[in-house]
Structures are given as structure tokens and as C-alpha cells.
Amino acid sequence: MTLLRVRKHIQAVCAALTLAGALASGPAAQAEDLTVYSALAKEHFAELIAAFQKKEPDIKINQLIDSNGPVMARLLAEKDNPRADIILGASVPGLVMLQEKDMLMPYAPAGLDQIKDRFYDRKGDKPSWVGTDAWASALCFNKAEGAGKGVDEPKSWKDLIKPEYKGMIVMPNPNSSATGLLAIVGWMKIFGEDEAWKYMDALHENVAQYVHSGSKPCRMAATGEAVIGIAYPAPGVKAINDGAPLSIVIPSEGVGSEVEGVAILAGAHNADAARKLADFAASQEGNEIHNKYYALVARKGVATDVPNYPKGEEAALVDMDFYWVAANRDRILAEWQKRYGAKDAPK
């Protein structure tokens, strides 16, 4: 998520190292130990690992679970003395950054041919990382409030800059939310960078608030605090299932997506066990587990319907250049801050 900046301030964050005391307590490197760092949701991780250990009962797992940012910060802090063998659920722009620092060990898991193209690293002979799941941008629209205010459901990104939506839109601040950044790089991919900035200038006029977290816009739309939230589908789906008068819109121009994946660390002490876990994460069984938590998963043909999940998401995905995102992130955020960061009061 916020990786490039982390790189700069890594000394401050060195964080990590001390906490690693917990991991160091059982000195690594017994044959069947495996140290896993994970940014997956707790339940997702627990289910995946339980299924894996059923297959490989001899592998003992040391785990560290945190959000994507702290996990990345930890890995960078431990660069010279890696403690992790494998990382799960990391966002791909972060993995690309590790890759560019030569911190990853390329490995082609069994069944790589079953993985969709956009879901694995295609830079070298063997992929440095392989995706497990993905999520994409979407709009949440409050039908009740929309009707009350006499506005129609927006169908496309361009609809959002119509004057009638003034003050009705909430989007995450890209400086603190990967969801916000994803929406922006998606627009850059779809409209081209210059057009995307013009689009955002116009959108800014309609935005009521830029909020801290990525799931807040859909929740705010769900409670009528906003009419439209720019976010991703999952929180909206939950709100609909809870009874909120919400619809989820996949804008017609297409949506940017972020892939999360698995990578083995260069210098892994237990590379063999790590490869077994990478194989499992890419397997049919593994993907069926991912599918319980994400509608979009890496393996072809694994797609169970989630109730109220918007249709047509996968077809609407635009090809994201993760390497470009990783390289341009800081520049985009600085420009965004300059243009919209000083918004004094909600309009």
C-alpha cells in the first residue's frame, strides 16, 4: 500500500526487528519449521493454514499476522537478516517493490498454467510472486436517498461529475487508503493521466468528504450520510445483506483492481516448506478457500456466487500495470495532496 514511502523512512520504522523477538524465541531453521508473514484476514489465514497442515502435518508454522503496511515495513526492516520464509496476502505493488530490491525468490508453483494471466509476475522466467485473490473499485449508491434527492443511479465514472451529484459523493483519501489510490490509478489507466487529473478536478467539486479508510464510503452511503461512495464491493455487499437500501455499481468504463499474492523470500531458511505452501495457495483447494473471502480469485474456473455481489466485475477489470503503480505512487500522492488536500470545509 504505502510501500515506497516506507522505504524512505525505514530506519524510523525499524520497528519490526524488536518485535521479532517473539519469533526468534524458537531459533529458526529446524527442518520442518516455516515462518509465515501474512496480511490476509485472520479467518482467511486460519482456514488456509489449517487445510495446509492437514496435508503437511509435519510442518510447524510460525505466524505473524498484521495489515499489509506493517508486514511490508517488517520485511524491509529485516532485509539484511530475513526471518520470514514466505509472505501471504501481500498487495502486489508491495511485492513488486520487494522484487525490485531482490528480496524475493522466484518460484513457479505447481499448476501455474491454471492461474489467470493478470495474477502472476511475468517479468522473469519464473514468477517472483503469484496472486491469490483480487479486489476492484466500485460505486455504492443509496437508492432511498437518491430517490429522495431526485438523482438517478450513476452508471459510469463520468456520470459522477454531473452537477446534480454535488456534495453527495464520498471517497477515501489515497494518502491513507489503498482503496483511494486504486480508484485513482484506475482512472489514469482508463482515461490517461492528464484526463484523469481533469476528471478528478471536476469530481472534487462534487465530493463531500475524503475519508480515512477504504470501507467507510460504502458504509456512509449505506446509512445515508452520503449518497454515493467510491470504494470496493465487499462492505457494500455486507450492508445490503444487513438491509441497507444500497446498490453496487460497476462503472461502465471499467475498474482498476489490486491483486494480493504469495511470494517466497530470498534467503528463506526453509525454502522447501515454503514452496509447498506456495503450491497449496495456488491449488484448486486453496483457491476455493480464497473464494470464500474474495469474489475474484487467481485460478481459472473458481468462482462461486456471493449473494448480492455485483455481476460483471471480472469482465470490467482493466489491465493494471503494477510496476508503473509502484514507481509512480509517491508522485501521484504528492500531486493529489497539492490539488485536493487543503480542502477547507466540505462543500
Add this chain to the structure above:
Amino acid sequence: MATPATDLPASKPSVRVRQSGEEIVLRLCLAALGLFFAVGLLLPVYMLLSKGVQDADGQFVGLANFYAYFAEPGVSVVFWNSMRISTISTLLTLLLAGIYAFALTHSRMPGQGLFRAVALVPLLTPSLLPGIALIYLFGNQGFFRGALFGHSLYGPVGIVIGEVFFAFPAALMIVMTSLLTIDRRLYEAAKALGAGRLRSFLTVTLPAMRFGLGAAFFATFTKIFTDFGVPVVVGGSYSVLATDLYQKVIGGFDFQTGAVVGILLFVPAAIAFLASQVLQRSKVDGFGGRAIAYVPDRNRGRDLACFIFCGVVAAAIASVLIMAFLGSLFKLWPYNLSLSLVSYNFSEYEPSGWGAYRNSLELSCAVAVLGTAIVFFGAYLLDRAPGVGWLRSAINFCCMIPLAMPGMVLGLSYIFFFNSPSNPLGAIYGTMSILVLSTVIHLYTVPHLTALTALRQIDTDLEAVGTSLKVPRLTTLRKVIVPVCLPTILRIASYLFMNAMTTISALVFLYSADTKVATVSIVLLNDNAMLGPAAAMSVLIVATSSVVVGLQWLLMRGLLRKTQDWRRPTA
């Protein structure tokens, strides 16, 4: 600690050895207290300050970071936002609290006890609560959204209303104290000299309030300037320093800018603190030993006006609390207002679930027990035990710093200090211990001053008598001083518990997945716009604090009867 010594044969040399042995212990304890402050306060703050004058690679760059900050209007607007909003909220708070205090002390309106009680209730709430209640009241779907005349709650309007609620009781107490210390004879003199009501208000009441209002201004300004809870909920896109710091550090991992913003948060608070100290020094005590407390005379018009004013303010405070409580019970606000307890099923909304509340209880108990022990024994050491002069003054100074130190700055400095790979104490990072340590330090000053006041009421001759009777000092402490001070100790413990329960500022940087506390959970719920559960968690905190205050009150009554008989005049 000291008891084994009493069994020694009472030959003369051994007496001397015993005394000096105890002195050594006490000196060591004082040194330990110094170490406690060095580790818990000075070193972390030093780390933060040094980060502020370094560039990203750790090179010393002087004030360049600050020049850069203020050179970019899009960046420094946040600082000016904070200054503006804090000034407005502070003045508004003082105006309301000033009149309210006047009504409570200078009128004979009915219901004073109730008005006082209601006004103090915000002390039991986390500062997140007013924001949450305001969304229900004045948000885009709020019950009274029309009352804002088309202005959006999110932004300056919401922050000011929330901060006034949050800062009101503290300001009220300070102003009230100053009003209660007006010598009645001054009014009588004014009347005798032919001054009318207005004139005696202008020449007696207002000058007497001056110091109270001044002190209240600085205390309130600091509280509001450094508050995080209100703006994070209703600030919308209107950034203030506290929310900016949170976003920089938690959202963006930008520790460098975080240090700069943290220092900017600290400086005005420190200036306000110093100013209030200067004010304190220049204060002339209007309430001499022979002063007579003021008793207002009858005046129906004034009493009615006071009653109406207090009634409106108290109703506003109460409605915020009631709204938060109702909000926690709505099934699906705003579309289904039937009542249900779904919002209290926290694990549905936040992975830590009820665990966050349990962590809060654990934290508050630990802070109350350890904090009370450290604060009271620390105050005893500073007031009565032997020790090197410079160390004593240094520690005394350290005891005052937390009052001026915003909790967020303390939390941030802990990240820098304890999270540094070279720090052997780093093991406590991410554990409950670091939360306890930071909270004890953060809350240190007020209980410390309370303990000192209580200790100074006890004659120092006690120890002299004890020593001459060969009673070790620590025995005197245990058998005389502690029992006499028991009500104070209880008050300190309950203060610490309550504040640990409601504080958020330092903790928001220091919690880990296993040590998430209730207030942090509210912030996260709010980040996800889960209003009902956030309201529910706030209500739990208020309920818990109220129970503790109630317990304290009951215990206090029993204790006063049991241990404070000596204070009563003998018949």
C-alpha cells in the same frame, strides 16, 4: 520492606546502621523514580524532538522541516485550522462555563445539585462520544439536521460543538473554584460604598474571575488543541493537527512528517502550559484565612434567568448522552429505528469484538493499581524522603511535563523510542505493558498534585517523632500516612481508572492486534462508518466509568467515617 530491621537487637550502632540502611533504600527508590521518568518520558520525547530536526536519512537539518512545512500553504493550512478551531471553541466554552459557574455559585436557583452533576458527566465519556451523538442529531440524516441552517455538520461546525461538550466540565470546575473563593466582605464593602449590582459585578466578581478564566482558557485551549476524538469523527475533510498526525502515521507510515506535526502539536500546548504557570505565580490569593464565603441574596429575576440558562445547557449535555445511548439501540439507522441489541454484538463489526472492552478493563485496572502506587509513593519520596537536590527538582519538573504533553505526541515518541531496534526495552512494544506505561505517564500530573496536597497537610514532625522513637520511616508511611491519606489514594485510583478507560490519544499509536482497547475499537468502527457499534462501545465506557465513580463515592463515605475521625473537632 522495613519490618525485618525492627527485630535487630537494639544496640546503639545497629540503630544507626538501620537508619542509614533505610535512607539508602529511599534514595534508591528516588533514583528508580528518576529512571522511570527517563525511560517513560524524557528519552522518548528526546527521540521525537531529534527526529523533527533530521531529514529522512537521519542527517541533522535544523529547522528545515518546519520551514518546509509552513512554506507549503496546502500543508500548513492544517496548523492554522487547529489554531482557529481551538480558539473559537475555547472562547465559546469559557462563555458558557463562565455563566454556568456564575449561576451555580452566585444565585439561589433551584436544582443546583442536579445541574452540577449533569455538567460533570462529560468527564466520564471518551471524546469520541460527542461526535458520534452529533451525527445522530445533526448529521446528514440527523433528527435535527435543519437546526444547522444548511451547514454540514462535518467540518468546523461539528468540531466546535463536540469540543465545547468535551471541554465544558474542566473549564467549569476551574472557573467555579475561582468564584467560590470570593470574599463575601468584598461585596458587603462594595454595597456599603454605594455600588449597584452591575458595578459590584464589574469591580468584584469579574476581577476575581480573572485568574480562573485565564487558567481555564489555557487548560481548555490545550485540551481542545490536542484532542483527537472529536475531529476524527465529525471533522470530515477539515483536517486539524491531531487527525493529520493520525493519517500521516497510521495511514501513510510517514514518520518523518509525523514527528514534525507532533512537535507542532506540542509547542502551543507547552506555551499554554507555561503561560498558565506564570499566571499562577502572579495570582494574589483573594481568599485569606479570615475570608467569609459568599452567600447570594434573594433575587427572583436573576435566579430565573440562571435557571433557564442552566436548564438549556444541561438539557443539551443530557441530549448528547441520551442520543448516544439511543443510537446504540437502533437496529439499522436511519432506515429501521426499532430497538435491538445487535450493535452490542461487537464481533460482527470488528475482529476484536468484546475483547477490546476487556482489554480496556485490564488496562484501566493496571493503571489504577500501579499508577496509584507509583504516584503516591513518588509524591511521598519527593515530599519527605532524603535525596539529592538536583534529582528531586528534576523529577518534580518531570511530574509536571505530562500536563503539557499531548497524548498523541507521547504515543508517537514511544514508537520512535521503544520500536528502535537498538532498544533492549523494545520487547514491551506491542504488549499491554507499553499501554500501561504510556497511560500512567500521560495521566501523571493531576494525581501527583493531588497526592502532594494531601501529604503536605500532614505535619512533617510525624517523621521526626517517629525517628526519635526509632520507628522506621516506612513504618510511619505504612501505619500513619497511608491510612490518613486513604481517601486521597482512592480518589487518585478512581481518577486513573476513569481516564484510562476514556483516553485514546497515546493508545491509538501503541495498540497491537492483541491489545486493542475499547476507545481504539471506536476509532476503527468509526473509520468504517459503523455508527451503531461505535455508539454502543462508547456507552459501555460511560457505564463502566459511572460504576467506578459510584463505587468510589460509596467507599469514600465508609472510609471517611472510619479513618477521618481525627479531622472532626472534638466535642
